Amino acid sequence: MTKETRTIGLSLGADLCWPAAFEELLTQLDLKIEYQGKEISFECERVRVEPYDLQYKPKYDLVLDRVTHWYNISREWIKKITLMDGVYTLNNPWAIQSMEKHTSYCAMMRLGFPIPKTWMLPQKEYPKDEPDVQTTINRYNSLFSLNTVGEQVGYPGFLKPYDGGGWVGVRQVKNDQELLEAYNDSGSRVNHLQAGVQDWDVFVRGVGIGPQVNVIRYDPAAPLHGRYVVDFNYLNADEWKRATMTTRIINSFFGWDFNSCEMLRKAETLHPIDFANACPDSQVTSLHYHFPWLVKALLRWSIFCTTTRRKMRLNQNWEPYFDIADTDLPFEEKLIRYDALARDYFDIDQFNEFCDTHLTDLDEVALNFFQTKRFKDIVRTKVAALYPKHEIEEFTNHFYGLVQFWCKTERDRLDSPTKNSNKNTSTEE
Numbered sequence: 485m486t487k488e489t490r491t492i493g494l495s496l497g498a499d500l501c502w503p504a505a506f507e508e509l510l511t512q513l514d515l516k517i518e519y520q521g522k523e524i525s526f527e528c529e530r531v532r533v534e535p536y537d538l539q540y541k542p543k544y545d546l547v548l549d550r551v552t553h554w555y556n557i558s559r560e561w562i563k564k565i566t567l568m569d570g571v572y573t574l575n576n577p578w579a580i581q582s583m584e585k586h587t588s589y590c591a592m593m594r595l596g597f598p599i600p601k602t603w604m605l606p607q608k609e610y611p612k613d614e615p616d617v618q619t620t621i622n623r624y625n626s627l628f629s630l631n632t633v634g635e636q637v638g639y640p641g642f643l644k645p646y647d648g649g650g651w652v653g654v655r656q657v658k659n660d661q662e663l664l665e666a667y668n669d670s671g672s673r674v675n676h677l678q679a680g681v682q683d684w685d686v687f688v689r690g691v692g693i694g695p696q697v698n699v700i701r702y703d704p705a706a707p708l709h710g711r712y713v714v715d716f717n718y719l720n721a722d723e724w725k726r727a728t729m730t731t732r733i734i735n736s737f738f739g740w741d742f743n744s745c746e747m748l749r750k751a752e753t754l755h756p757i758d759f760a761n762a763c764p765d766s767q768v769t770s771l772h773y774h775f776p777w778l779v780k781a782l783l784r785w786s787i788f789c790t791t792t793r794r795k796m797r798l799n800q801n802w803e804p805y806f807d808i809a810d811t812d813l814p815f816e817e818k819l820i821r822y823d824a825l826a827r828d829y830f831d832i833d834q835f836n837e838f839c840d841t842h843l844t845d846l847d848e849v850a851l852n853f854f855q856t857k858r859f860k861d862i863v864r865t866k867v868a869a870l871y872p873k874h875e876i877e878e879f880t881n882h883f884y885g886l887v888q889f890w891c892k893t894e895r896d897r898l899d900s901p902t903k904n905s906n907k908n909t910s911t912e913e
């Protein structure tokens with residue numbers, strides 16, 4: 485049997501905790517997977533940024549990237565190795581660059597999802613030293629009534645950049661005066677004005693990694709370290725299934741392997757409000773209890789794609805979704821058919837079989853690791869990078885303690901006689 489070593493590259497920015505946990509678990513698993521006549525083992529290294537010949541051959545079989553959305557040199561390198569060398573990357577760099585929130589709203593409205601009413605507004609300020617810009621504005625920009633737009637959308641609403649992220653530039657507006665002030669302060673940003681979903685009772689984020697989805701209760705008003713809530717039974721079974729399918733459909737539609745989808749529940753309807761987040765929270769200081777799930781899900785999908793040499797889809801194929809959208813079927817039936825496309829896109833049956841065959845030790849290895857001093861040191865390193873010195877020990881114990889609570893619930897799950905092998909991957913409803 486031929487022996488091969490496959491290499492996973494981590495393309496990183498300020499990330500500290502999840503790469504360290506990812507590397508530790510991959511080492512402890514010490515995998516030797518027999519697949520199609522080969523014994524495959526794995527190594528992992530962090531990608532360095534340096535000059536390169538466009539025709540050089542990279543060493544990586546898969547790259548898990550965290551900086552493409554803002555770091556141009558890494559994004560262009562990702563494009564090269566994906567386009568020329570067939571390296572699988574999380575995420576598709578062209579989808580990251582071109583599929584911003586505006587495109588995602590238009591596309592999901594086209595598929596019939598209950599997206600809140602949304603208008604796009606011309607920017608408030610333009611560069612004054614570019615004659616062509618000024619000529620274009622003078623000839624073609626119409627004067628408009630901001631109050632009229634506010635009335636059409638309704639209050640409360642949210643003024644937010646059409647291509648934003650991380651809550652930058654997002655302002656809630658409750659009346660014409662607040663809208664005017666927010667618009668005047670928006671500078672050169674092109675913005676949406678989106679209606680708020682009134683009387684919602686649950687806010688969730690679906691975090692998707694390949695076909696795996698974790699639906700987490702979210703509190704946007706809490707401090708950053710408390711926004712991902714530790715809670716259970718906040719959605720019923722049908723709502724959980726719908727949130728899972730919605731996240732997976734959006735990710736498959738845009739070709740995102742790693743993305744999150746925000747949804748508000750109102751009267752048993754889940755309204756997607758923000759779902760172009762293809763570099764979602766991954767830090768223990770925000771995810772805490774939910775952090776082990778993320779690391780395990782990244783490992784599963786990365787190992788699966790690397791072993792099977794999953795081919796990267798370089799462009800989107802939207803017509804099958806539009807064919808479903810254009811039928812007279814009720815939306816719930818359309819949702820099931822969209823999800824069938826998503827499940828096929830992510831090779832969900834093959835993925836589940838692969839995990840059940842080759843990654844049976846991951847749950848126990850991870851459970852043991854997340855209780856170690858080494859993991860607590862990883863938490864402390866991340867906390868020290870964010871918190872003042874006098875708070876480091878307090879918040880290290882806080883985040884580590886929440887992960888220990890996960891360890892207890894995970895032990896209970898693994899010991900349950902009704903444990904489903906796919907339950908922890910959240911690929912089955």
